[in-house]
Amino acid sequence: MGEDMLTDDRQAAREGGFTLIEITIAILILTVAVLGIAASTGAMLGPAATAEVNFEALQSTTDRITQIRLEPRYGKLDSLFAKTETSLAGLPGFTRVTTVARTRQTLTGGKVLDFTTVVVTLNGPGLPAPLYRKLVVAAP
Secondary structure, eight states: HHHHHHHHHHHHHHHSSSOOOHHHHHHHHHHHHHHHHHHHHHHHHHHHHHHHHHHHHHHHHHHHHHHHHOOOGGGGGGHOOOEEEOTTTTTTOOOEEEEEEEEEEEEOOOOSEEHHHEEEEEEEEOOOOOOOEEEEEOOO
């Protein structure tokens, strides 16, 4: 009877739970999985931040082009918009340069060709290359 009781105790100990080695291996596997998830999340945040900077930069140049396009005083485009700006909302450290060049040519027959070329260039940290947009506005 004593031997049967000892066998029952050993069998109960084997079936009763996990050993220290099994728990250690489970924790190691869980740690590797969590570190893998953290690394992949970090790798995905970099391109997302770059895309956001690119979007903000593009929006800044598009806003300037839209302002110029909507300006009714064609003859004053250069005095109103030709400048370099260094304090842009939402884009610290960026510089936006707007150049305005007016072209007037008299064609044969006395017709005058009058147009203005506007180039908006934006440069700053996080951009791989300066971003620019060009607009040609004809005289009304």
